[in-house]
Amino acid sequence: MAIKSTLPLYERVHLKNSIPRAVELLILSLLISLLAYHLISLKQHGIPTLLAFLCESCFAFCWILVINCKWNQVKYIPYTDRLSKVVSELPAVDIFVTTADAELEPPILTMNTVLSLLAVDYPPQKLSCYLSDDGASPLTYYSLVETSKFARIWVPFCKKYEISIRAPFRYFSSCSKPSEDNPFEFRQEWKTVKDKYDMLCQKIEAASQTNVPSEVFSKVDKKNHPSILKVMIEEEEGLPNLVYISREKRPKHPHHFKAGAMNVLTRVSGLMTNAPFILNVDCDMHVNDPQVILRAMCIFFGVENEKDCAFVQFPQQFYDGLNDDPFGNQMVVLFKYMAQGLAGIQGPFYGGTNCFHRRKVIYGLLPFHKATAGKLTDEDLEKRFGKSNKLKESAEQILSASPHSQRQGGLSSSVEAAKLVAGCAYEHDTCWGTEVGWKYGSATEDILTGLGIQEKGWRSIYCTPDSPAFLGCAPSCGPSTMIQTKRWATGLLEILFSSRSPIISTINGNLQFRQCLAYMWVLIWGLRSIPELVYSLLPAYCIITHSHFLPKVNEPAILIPVTICVTYNLYTLSEYLRIGLSTRAWWNNQRMARTNCTSSWLFACFSIFLKLIGLSQTAFEVTQKNQSQDDDGDDQKNKNYGKFTFNESPIFIPGTTILLVNLTALAVGVVDFRHTSYDESDVGVGEIICCLWVVLYFSIFLKGLFGKGKYGLPSTTIFKSGVMALCFMHFCKWSVKT
Ligand SMILES: O=c1ccn([C@@H]2O[C@H](COP(=O)(O)OP(=O)(O)O[C@H]3O[C@H](CO)[C@@H](O)[C@H](O)[C@H]3O)[C@@H](O)[C@H]2O)c(=O)[nH]1
Ligand SMILES: [Mn+2]
DSSP: OHHHHHSOSEEEEEOOOHHHHHHHHHHHHHHHHHHHHHHHTHHHHOHHHHHHHHHHHHHHHHHHHHHHHHSSOEEEEEOGGGHHHHOSSOOOEEEEEEEOOTTTSOHHHHHHHHHHHHTSSSOGGGEEEEEEETTOOHHHHHHHHHHHHHHHHHHHHHHHTTOSOOSHHHHHHHOSSOOTTSOHHHHHHHHHHHHHHHHHHHHHHHHHHSOOOOSTTTTOBTTBBOOEEEEEEOSOTTOOEEEEEEOOBOTTSOOOHHHHHHHHHHHHHHHHTOOSEEEEEETTOEESOTTHHHHHHHHHHHOSSGGGOSEEEOOOOBSSOOTTOTTSOSOHHIIIIIIHHHTTTTOOOOOSSSEEEEHHHHTTOOTTOSOOGGGOOHHHHHHHHOSOHHHHHHHHHHHTTOOOOOOSSOGGGGHHHHHHHTSTTTTTTSOBTTTBSSOOSOSOHHHHHHHHHHTTTOOEEEOOOSSOSEEBOOOOSHHHHHHHHHHHHHHHHHHHTSTTOHHHHHHHSOOOHHHHHHHHHHHTTGGGHHHHHHHHHHHHHHHHHTOOSSOOTTSGGGHHHHHHHHHHHHHHHHHHHHTTOOHHHHHHHHHHHHHHHHTHHHHHHHHHHHHHTTSOOOOOOOOOOOOOOOSSOHHHHHHHTTOOOOOSOGGGHHHHHHHHHHHHHHHHHHHHHHHSOTTTOOOOHHHHHHHHHHHHHTHHHHHHHHOOGGGSOOHHHHHHHHHHHHHHHHHHHHHHHO
């Protein structure tokens, strides 16, 4: 028995990566040689070389950050079968789901997420699921009422037959009919459950067409309403608790978007169930692996030192992803190598969803303080957590790590107190949003909150079971992809330029130096747009002005950029091929990376600039979540499957401009080439090839020039870009004269 209990609950495996490391260092040394070459030839070539030198210095710096992130690849493997031998009683877990807009986030998706959570393999009496609805939508409310009824047959069905997929829409689409080999009883029940699920879908669909009748929602304005709170399932045999919350909103009070919603969820659940662990997911992220909570518990209970695991982050993966990831938003490679590398430093960043937290960490506990409550007076508690006595009590319980005492009365008895802590004035003069809970001040509240945890010295753990733990949807058209990446880059810059930047945390706090570099890698996304923009115009500039930034083809130094280009592309390609992705996916992602960088990230820079000079505020634009691409006919659909779409947004101007400039430069280059013999020509072959390469990278826009409808660039965008391109040409001419 003694032997059994010493079996570890998880294993930490170092993955061998000597070859990638060697290639990374090779690329770095080549970059340094290129810089040296530019430095030497600075006098001879002037401005273009200087610009190239500056841009390449930025690229080299980013590359160092990348190498740092990827250096130690680590994987965690939890052993759920050992859990019951080590942990006699599983702890309670409060689950938070956030939704904000019933149109962009169809309630049926949210309901599937909720159902998949209610049906996980974990003692149901230990689970409570809280849905926060920032849209205060009667439809979402109604859907949840109906879902709670359906849950009463769905959950027992899943458990009885050990159904492997517990989001009904995924289950029924993967299994359209049980085979005849199944027992009669199962087939019968399957039919009933399927009929009930279809009915649920129909009801929600019908309700979305009409105004939903509801006594709770008479005259609710979603931007101006009191807290709405309803316990839908309470301590029922075999079912977790289920609670609906729509926090109070008033026009004059900032609501802090998702972070605000998370803090309300934390307080309300603190009053009602106060579980020591919290799982949070976005409304589109359903559970794909029913054992996921058990896996997380293996890690929480398996770590020798609590400090090593503030939170357990699972990767974001997506279902029904378009083939070969045309929009570059499935981020498979990113999650694989980057997050796995972070796992080898101080742990992964918090990703905002698919993450298990310790409640006490969210409450701001320091890792080396096992319990602080002894030292906290009532006044301290009030300053941190606000006026609610019940909340103060519950927080004290969490911070003092006193054994979980039985709640007085059920959830329903806390409804009034809970409405109070869900009020928009509750956080006044408290630490919510600063030292307690999810942090305010960035559109990427996840990174900011995770940084706040890690700077205290906590570590985190990245868990990647073979079958995806959670699955969600990725944006399915051009504009929403761009808006999402713009929001991320904006939020990240907000952190970089705030007093909470990781540099300060490393100097004053307990953030490890290498972790700080890792944060820098992600925080500077927006800034990278500037050197990339310059670099994508540089070859064109050189061709038009008959200057050079690359060595001539007959100089031996030309081998440096050529080798960088070949090695870098083979290296990134191998990352895709090693995990079974296609060459096409690699190319699509490279292309999107350039597009995102010079468009969305550039706009992020603009919006941060406007914010810094006090002209505007940043907001959280919710991503559209439905997979159906469009309402065109079926044939049409197949032909346009995965094709990039555009709209009037100015975000498409930089990409179009870059394309137009490079096309013009190519034309100029070809003409020049034909009018002069090779030897006397100033046109650099290297520059021409670069121009071509840029055109290939921006081929999305090339297609957009000729596309029809939403697959084409709007004529106003083309016109504006044309004007910008002309200005650039003018600038080139002017710069030669002076
Ligand atoms: O005012 C708001 C805005 C958003 N949300 C919710 O926040 C979640 C994430 O929003 P989404 O539009 O899906 O953004 P994504 O860019 O897909 O989200 C990623 O990036 C966010 C940070 O930018 C993280 O918070 C998310 O967890 C992460 O999945 C969704 O459940 C929303 O319902 C709210 O509850 N209230
Ligand atoms: Mn999302």
